[in-house]
Amino acid sequence: MTDLVRVTKLGKSFTLHNQGGVCLPVLGGVSFNIASGECLVLHGPSGAGKSTLLRLLYGNYKCSEGRIEIFHQTRWVDIATADPREVLEVRRHTLSYVSQFLRVIPRVSALDIVKEPLVVGGMANNLAATRAADMLARLNIPERLWSLAPATFSGGEQQRVNIARSFISITPVMLLDEPTASLDAENREVVISLIEEARKAGSALIGIFHDELVRERAATRRIDIQSFTIAEAA
Numbered sequence: 386m387t388d389l390v391r392v393t394k395l396g397k398s399f400t401l402h403n404q405g406g407v408c409l410p411v412l413g414g415v416s417f418n419i420a421s422g423e424c425l426v427l428h429g430p431s432g433a434g435k436s437t438l439l440r441l442l443y444g445n446y447k448c449s450e451g452r453i454e455i456f457h458q459t460r461w462v463d464i465a466t467a468d469p470r471e472v473l474e475v476r477r478h479t480l481s482y483v484s485q486f487l488r489v490i491p492r493v494s495a496l497d498i499v500k501e502p503l504v505v506g507g508m509a510n511n512l513a514a515t516r517a518a519d520m521l522a523r524l525n526i527p528e529r530l531w532s533l534a535p536a537t538f539s540g541g542e543q544q545r546v547n548i549a550r551s552f553i554s555i556t557p558v559m560l561l562d563e564p565t566a567s568l569d570a571e572n573r574e575v576v577i578s579l580i581e582e583a584r585k586a587g588s589a590l591i592g593i594f595h596d597e598l599v600r601e602r603a604a605t606r607r608i609d610i611q612s613f614t615i616a617e618a619a
C-alpha cells in the first residue's frame with residue numbers, strides 16, 4: 386500500500402501567553418504512517434491530545450517539533466513547515482477535516498451547503514444538486530429541511546449535514562474528529578459505510594470516535610495516543 390501521510394517525531398507544547406507564559410507539553414515523539422485504504426483510529430482518554438494531533442495534521446496548530454508530510458498530487462508537503470498558501474493548496478485538493486460541528490452559513494440552504502464542494506470542483510449545478518439530494522436522503526435528513534438553512538436544525542441534523550458535505554467529495558487524506566458524536570445507531574451505520582467507501586476509493590483516514598462500536602467497525606488499525614502523551618508530573 387502507498388503511504389499518504391508520514392508523521393515523524395512530532396511534538397507539541399502550548400505556551401499560555403495570557404497565563405504567565407506557562408508551557409504545557411501535550412505530545413512528544415509521535416511517529417506513524419497512514420497508507421491509502423487505511424482508517425487509523427486514535428484512542429485514549431479525554432485530554433490526551435487526540436484533537437490536538439488532528440489539528441496539527443490539518444495545519445491549524447503549529448508543531449513544536451517534527452514533520453507532518455502529506456502526499457499532495459505528485460510530491461510530499463511538510464505541513465509543519467509549509468507556508469500558509471501551500472497549506473491552503475493542500476487542503477483544496479488533498480486534505481480535509483471533519484469535525485462534529487457544522488459551520489453554519491446564514492441563509493444558505495442545507496442542499497446548497499452539501500452541493501458546494503462539487504460545484505467548486507467544476508460539476509454542473511443540476512448534477513451536483515442531484516448528488517447532494519441523494520447524500521442528504523442517505524443521511525436521513527427529511528426532504529422538507531433541504532431548502533432551509535441549518536441554523537435551526539437539531540445538533541444531530543447539523544452533524545449529518547456536515548458529514549454529507551464532507552463525504553460528497555472525498556479527499557485523499559481525511560481527518561475525522563468525532564463526526565458521529567450525536568448520531569443515533571442508524572446514522573452511525575451510514576457514516577461507517579461512508580468511511581469504508583472512502584477507504585475503498587483509496588483515501589487514508591485518521592479518526593477519533595467516542596463510540597467503541599464505531600471504533601471497532603471503522604478501524605483498520607489503532608493507535609493509543611497515550612503512548613505519545615507527555616504525562617503531567619504527579
Ligand SMILES: Nc1ncnc2c1ncn2[C@@H]1O[C@H](COP(=O)(O)OP(=O)(O)OP(=O)(O)O)[C@@H](O)[C@H]1O
Nearest residue numbers: 399401409411429430431432433434435436437438
Ligand atoms: N489551544 C490550546 N491552548 C492550550 N492548551 C490546549 C489547546 N488545545 C488543547 N490544549 C490542551 O491540550 C490537551 C489535549 O487536548 P485535546 O483537545 O487534544 O484532547 P482530546 O484527547 O481530544 O480530548 P477529548 O477526548 O476530551 O476531546 C488538553 O490538556 C488541553 O487543555
Ligand SMILES: [Mg+2]
Nearest residue numbers: 435436437593
Ligand atoms: Mg478531542
